[in-house]
Amino acid sequence: MRGIVKHFGGVHALRGVDLTVGAGEVHALLGENGAGKSTLMNVLSGVVRPDEGAIEIDGEPVAFATPADAQAAGVAMIHQELDLVPQATVTENLFLGREPRTRFRTLDRAAMRRHARELLDDIGIELSPSRTLSSLRVGEQQMVAIAKALSLEARILVMDEPTSALSDSEVERLFAILPRLRRRGVGVVFISHRMDEIAVVADRGTVMRDGRNAGTFVVAETAPAEVIRMMVGQPIEQLFPDREPPRDAVRLAVRGLTVAEHPGGGRTEPRDVDLEVRAGEVVGLAGLLGAGRTELLDALFGLAGHRLSGTVELDGAPVRLASPRDAIAAGIGYVPEDRRVSGLVMMESVAANIVLSALPTLARAGWRRASRERSAVAASIRDLHIKTASAESAVGTLSGGNQQKVVFARHLLREPRLLLLDDPTRGVDIGAKSEIYRLLARLAAGGMAVLVASSELPELLGICDRIAVLRGGRVVTVLDGRSATQEAILAAASLEQHTTVEGASTAARREASGRQG
Amino acid sequence: TESDVPESAGGDATPEEGAECAGADGEYLIGMSQANVAEPYRQQMDDDIEAAAAEVDQFEVVFADAAQDNAKQVADVENFLTQGIDLLIISPNEAAPLTAVVERAYNEGIPVIVLDRKIESDAYTQFIGADNTEIGRAAGEYVATELLPDGGTVAELKGLPGSTPAQERADGFREGIAANPGIEIVAEGVGDWLREKGQSQFEAILQANQDIDVVYAHNDPMAEGAYLAAQAAGRETEMRFIGIDALPIPSGGIKAVEEGRLSATFVYPTGGKEAIATAQQILVECADVEKEQILDTELITQENAAEVYARNATQ
Amino acid sequence: MSVDTTEPTAEAATKRRRFVIPERFFTLQSYVALIMVFLAAIVFSPRRGGEIVFLNSENLLNIVRAVSEIGILAIGMTFVILIAGIDLSVGAILGLAATGTASLLMVHDFGVAMTILIILTIGLAFGATQGYLSARLGIQAFIVTLAGLQVARGLARIWSGGQGIALAYGDGADVAPRAFSLLNSRTFNGTVPIPALIFAGVGVIALIVVRKTVFARHVYAIGGNERAARLSGIPVTRVKVTVFAISGLLAALAGIIHAGQLNQGSPNDGMGYELDAIAAVVIGGTSLMGGVGTVSGTLAGALLLGILNNILALNNIDSNVQLLIKGVIIVAAAGIQAFRSQQK
Amino acid sequence: MSVDTTEPTAEAATKRRRFVIPERFFTLQSYVALIMVFLAAIVFSPRRGGEIVFLNSENLLNIVRAVSEIGILAIGMTFVILIAGIDLSVGAILGLAATGTASLLMVHDFGVAMTILIILTIGLAFGATQGYLSARLGIQAFIVTLAGLQVARGLARIWSGGQGIALAYGDGADVAPRAFSLLNSRTFNGTVPIPALIFAGVGVIALIVVRKTVFARHVYAIGGNERAARLSGIPVTRVKVTVFAISGLLAALAGIIHAGQLNQGSPNDGMGYELDAIAAVVIGGTSLMGGVGTVSGTLAGALLLGILNNILALNNIDSNVQLLIKGVIIVAAAGIQAFRSQQK
Numbered sequence A: 001m002r003g004i005v006k007h008f009g010g011v012h013a014l015r016g017v018d019l020t021v022g023a024g025e026v027h028a029l030l031g032e033n034g035a036g037k038s039t040l041m042n043v044l045s046g047v048v049r050p051d052e053g054a055i056e057i058d059g060e061p062v063a064f065a066t067p068a069d070a071q072a073a074g075v076a077m078i079h080q081e082l083d084l085v086p087q088a089t090v091t092e093n094l095f096l097g098r099e100p101r102t103r104f105r106t107l108d109r110a111a112m113r114r115h116a117r118e119l120l121d122d123i124g125i126e127l128s129p130s131r132t133l134s135s136l137r138v139g140e141q142q143m144v145a146i147a148k149a150l151s152l153e154a155r156i157l158v159m160d161e162p163t164s165a166l167s168d169s170e171v172e173r174l175f176a177i178l179p180r181l182r183r184r185g186v187g188v189v190f191i192s193h194r195m196d197e198i199a200v201v202a203d204r205g206t207v208m209r210d211g212r213n214a215g216t217f218v219v220a221e222t223a224p225a226e227v228i229r230m231m232v233g234q235p236i237e238q239l240f241p242d243r244e245p246p247r248d249a250v251r252l253a254v255r256g257l258t259v260a261e262h263p264g265g266g267r268t269e270p271r272d273v274d275l276e277v278r279a280g281e282v283v284g285l286a287g288l289l290g291a292g293r294t295e296l297l298d299a300l301f302g303l304a305g306h307r308l309s310g311t312v313e314l315d316g317a318p319v320r321l322a323s324p325r326d327a328i329a330a331g332i333g334y335v336p337e338d339r340r341v342s343g344l345v346m347m348e349s350v351a352a353n354i355v356l357s358a359l360p361t362l363a364r365a366g367w368r369r370a371s372r373e374r375s376a377v378a379a380s381i382r383d384l385h386i387k388t389a390s391a392e393s394a395v396g397t398l399s400g401g402n403q404q405k406v407v408f409a410r411h412l413l414r415e416p417r418l419l420l421l422d423d424p425t426r427g428v429d430i431g432a433k434s435e436i437y438r439l440l441a442r443l444a445a446g447g448m449a450v451l452v453a454s455s456e457l458p459e460l461l462g463i464c465d466r467i468a469v470l471r472g473g474r475v476v477t478v479l480d481g482r483s484a485t486q487e488a489i490l491a492a493a494s495l496e497q498h499t500t501v502e503g504a505s506t507a508a509r510r511e512a513s514g515r516q517g
Numbered sequence B: 001t002e003s004d005v006p007e008s009a010g011g012d013a014t015p016e017e018g019a020e021c022a023g024a025d026g027e028y029l030i031g032m033s034q035a036n037v038a039e040p041y042r043q044q045m046d047d048d049i050e051a052a053a054a055e056v057d058q059f060e061v062v063f064a065d066a067a068q069d070n071a072k073q074v075a076d077v078e079n080f081l082t083q084g085i086d087l088l089i090i091s092p093n094e095a096a097p098l099t100a101v102v103e104r105a106y107n108e109g110i111p112v113i114v115l116d117r118k119i120e121s122d123a124y125t126q127f128i129g130a131d132n133t134e135i136g137r138a139a140g141e142y143v144a145t146e147l148l149p150d151g152g153t154v155a156e157l158k159g160l161p162g163s164t165p166a167q168e169r170a171d172g173f174r175e176g177i178a179a180n181p182g183i184e185i186v187a188e189g190v191g192d193w194l195r196e197k198g199q200s201q202f203e204a205i206l207q208a209n210q211d212i213d214v215v216y217a218h219n220d221p222m223a224e225g226a227y228l229a230a231q232a233a234g235r236e237t238e239m240r241f242i243g244i245d246a247l248p249i250p251s252g253g254i255k256a257v258e259e260g261r262l263s264a265t266f267v268y269p270t271g272g273k274e275a276i277a278t279a280q281q282i283l284v285e286c287a288d289v290e291k292e293q294i295l296d297t298e299l300i301t302q303e304n305a306a307e308v309y310a311r312n313a314t315q
Numbered sequence C, D: 001m002s003v004d005t006t007e008p009t010a011e012a013a014t015k016r017r018r019f020v021i022p023e024r025f026f027t028l029q030s031y032v033a034l035i036m037v038f039l040a041a042i043v044f045s046p047r048r049g050g051e052i053v054f055l056n057s058e059n060l061l062n063i064v065r066a067v068s069e070i071g072i073l074a075i076g077m078t079f080v081i082l083i084a085g086i087d088l089s090v091g092a093i094l095g096l097a098a099t100g101t102a103s104l105l106m107v108h109d110f111g112v113a114m115t116i117l118i119i120l121t122i123g124l125a126f127g128a129t130q131g132y133l134s135a136r137l138g139i140q141a142f143i144v145t146l147a148g149l150q151v152a153r154g155l156a157r158i159w160s161g162g163q164g165i166a167l168a169y170g171d172g173a174d175v176a177p178r179a180f181s182l183l184n185s186r187t188f189n190g191t192v193p194i195p196a197l198i199f200a201g202v203g204v205i206a207l208i209v210v211r212k213t214v215f216a217r218h219v220y221a222i223g224g225n226e227r228a229a230r231l232s233g234i235p236v237t238r239v240k241v242t243v244f245a246i247s248g249l250l251a252a253l254a255g256i257i258h259a260g261q262l263n264q265g266s267p268n269d270g271m272g273y274e275l276d277a278i279a280a281v282v283i284g285g286t287s288l289m290g291g292v293g294t295v296s297g298t299l300a301g302a303l304l305l306g307i308l309n310n311i312l313a314l315n316n317i318d319s320n321v322q323l324l325i326k327g328v329i330i331v332a333a334a335g336i337q338a339f340r341s342q343q344k
Ligand SMILES: Nc1ncnc2c1ncn2[C@@H]1O[C@H](COP(=O)(O)OP(=O)(O)OP(=O)(O)O)[C@@H](O)[C@H]1O
Pocket: A008, A009, A011, A012, A013, A031, A032, A033, A034, A035, A036, A037, A038, A039, A040, A080, A396, A397, A398, A399, A400, A401, A427, A429
């Protein structure tokens, strides 16, 4: 790709970017949120038409008008925002747009089923292909998207943040596939904000800044700090900020919290959870995919409604949690894991999104006070370093990290006593990540209690005072943040004391069969 | 199980009516299939039938409303047949679509009274109706001789395009005014039989025409709507309004004439009363009836309005 | 490059013990409302000489005949609603097609086959045009088809001069070929009305299309997530245009049947049928948000409405009270659907 | 380290000098279609003694009067559509309210204030019930309000026995208080029709509500992303019920005006008005998908339809051709909207 330029209305997303990916190479594409990585790859895969620039594949110049063109030319892409059909089954999603046909030109369901099974086995994910996609967890959906892209047998495979929704074990499985692709001579573009992954999988990397090339590097010969400097413009001395010790006062006390199964089932509801978070304390929630972290946070935010039993106390007083309104009124804030589905009103402005929760408090008797709203928004944008053209820009035009900060800002405006965070740095660049960590430290220092779920163990170890490990909806152990190790967390999370792939999968199977029996 | 429906008098008998006539001792279920009760005139027809039937001990009348849908009216009649009615009164939404099912009823030996609009065969016992062309002509003659003997301008508000009465009331009116060459129709609006459309259409006509002497509306509601528009423009005294239908209800044309808004209206009889009378002849008196009963219109002016209202009102 | 790599994790104990209610159960459930209404109809049916009038085979066949047009419209509407569209023009296209059929047969003396071909083509083209305007130019389907409704009605009125055109059968000019009157007859010893048979045929074809064709998969995908469908290389515009074209085609077919059943084509035919068709689709469990629904549900929904109309009429319920009862039952049926999908 | 670095340009860090087209530009654009139709109306207007009849102030005021009811319905409909709902019952509620108004004034001898209060309450309750069924029980609004349409029509017919109830003014029993005839009069020296004034008043209130209230923000948020709204602590069910209640209330208000304007309340009043109201909303740029739209656009849309009807009537266009022209112009207006929002 050479000299790619792309404008979106007034936004200059790409200002002449070059990218060269060799056959059999895993090429990392890095850059801050909004640097233009996804846009560049959307150009490559025919989703977006460039204003200028040329693309060559194996020396042949190409121009794609539609995604179908790009697919035909051997370019496959796993999109950052999951692009699957929620109401369709896994099988149907895998073959979307290229359904096999029988001799009579009808849909060949048998072939689809057979193939789907193979594809899923191929990437080592145990899933019934006849399940409806929306009944899957986000991580499982991501694996389906990966399986789909792999099955295209492409010459160029673009993975736009494929790991952001995955837990470590699935990341492992994904990485296990990469060498095979290498051997087949596939050129892979790998986008991630996790520096550790880049180091493991990539051969070379390209860094983008503000729609331009900021440099190309060979992974084995380059220090992460140097790469970060290229991305951010200055080195990040310390990813995790220093923390003040928590205070003594218990802010959140959860006792015997149990949530009855949703009639539809399919979730790992909390069972008999006891948990305490002090004022000024950051407590992590660790666990494998599907351990029930999201469900626990959901329940604490009133989303379990009347299925919830047990007691929840804030500052010693029991609180009613029948709805998010109750939770917000009690001083709880929540940054959900999927900002697009659960967080943002995409067509609305940044300002409108920021003040959404605080509107009643900023207003007088239901009448809005524009000046107060404006100053609250301005303060939020300033304090959280939200990068946006203006407060009135549509929130959908912001980069992922900045979108995430908008959801943060919304809940911080209500000055919560307890902040619940579900994977708050998913898809967030390293600069913004460190800002979010610093923000958390500042909030905790101000006396706020924080309960944060994350799939990134280094993150939990870096910011948490204590880490609660969940399995099957139960808190199996609570570890001290300073002394805990990744191994210890994983051991607790995966049932038994061995951490080898062999052992755990046996255990998992045993667990599964035990439940069936 | 007890029968919910009176036993049919003419289940599998021959088409000759007299043969199975049970006379005054019988109990009769009459099915009335109405085209569309959303039209005030047709609601009035139902009301007239109900009021008249209440006077006859032997009669029970059930009503169906086709809501202006031919297919629904066919199904309504089919359902009546399934229930085993003894006599069918039908005011068809349109002629051709209802012909087959009416024929079927007739051929099963059920006497059929067709109201207001004919079907396309003579497989019915009696047709009762008025002549729209005749009414239109009467209106035209009234304008030509009474309202504008020296000639003048007329604005016409028409009913729903394509409906037979709208066509006939327009044609008849032109025949009626033909005798007086000084009369000119200067504006035509389409009010779809509706009061509010009559109003807004006539507003536009008032804008486009400085000089209007008579407003001829195909029914009273549109005439009333036109009156309202003229009133709002302060021009209601410049012109006279005439309508058709003259329903004997508070919101009908007779009252409007009585209260001076309309100069005249013409009775378009519903035939409801007459239909029950015919049914009585057929079922109770076991008599033969004429094939056709054409009802006359009647000119309503301020002189006779109160009297006609009292005579025609159902209660 | 020195990175603190996360240890390869144990294979996650992905939760397999989720209780999954079999799909079949829900498929059956979409008939719950229909079965309930059917049983209620038996209970409330008038009896004549011990016989349950409602269950009389002729009555049942009448019901199917009476819903055949709405049913055919509803099948086309199902596809439209599956792509999160709506087609308000079907009733008017029915009227245009009925008028056109009568005109071609009576006035222009076309043969039956030619007439049917021309009318179906008109319906197809009308639908496809609406599809193009909505899919390509991005005008909301509600508005395009609302305008289409007016245009089709206007064209029909102009075509016939506003009057219905009656069909008369015979040989020679100015009458319609006798063959066309088949639509108004019954087969199998005069028991099964032809329109009911055509309805059944269209239903079976639609069921097969849904199960067996790639096209149907694309329809569901577009309704479920249009962006994903586009990214997967599905020709979204073409599929959408096809869907509207099918709806127009079936509306034209219903119009031909309408003319045949009623021996007349009138520009006012089919007024408000679009709402009945939509009601049948929604009662059948198809979501107006797109992506979820079945043709079999639609067939059940159409039959439910037919039974409802029939039993209310058999009991001679006052037409105004009928409006109330139908309103309540439609909401109840949709409520059962909504409850069902929440459970799911 | 082997890096071929392009030095990061320092000042590029924040992209603050993006060219942003001012919002105002788009706001103006929502009137493009209205202005175009207005200009076309001037061009095609008949002339009388050199005067352009269309521009006659009385004619312009008549237009506003004629759209006042549809306009008031459309304002309520805007809120409903903003939450991605739809309200098909407004025309029927208008009919119920008009009937009820006439009945209370004429038959039951209630005073004007009492009558208005009762009728508005009925509209509010009817709308709120529909809102509850749709928001709480999750039944699609299209179906709930389609059923509501039938129920309201049925109730109105039963209330009045099927016939319209004429209003006669005077003192004493069995006539309506003279005060009510105000609705049929004009103010400012007999120029401005009262219904037009009420319409303007409702419009202004709605504009203020949209700009100034928390409620309106909640409406937009729910339409944009219901889940996010719920998680932000917005009382989603309550807001939805309120929105449908407002729509019912405004429909009842329009019904009262209808009775006043026509000196009669009939159960068949307002048939099909819902489609006109929805057309006004969509032409005004509100998306049926929810979350996007403005009240000012709706006002423009209503006026556009009014001008269109007026100019077609002034020119005595054949009513069938009118249908075609209106269909085409509605699509064109919606097309301009669609193009606009794609540009944006
Ligand atoms: N459809 C669009 N319309 C307007 N602006 C857009 C659009 N898509 C992207 N942009 C803008 O283009 C720039 C680059 O966005 P892009 O999504 O490529 O960033 P990214 O590097 O992938 O960021 P992230 O790491 O957050 O995914 C951003 O400023 C974004 O706001």
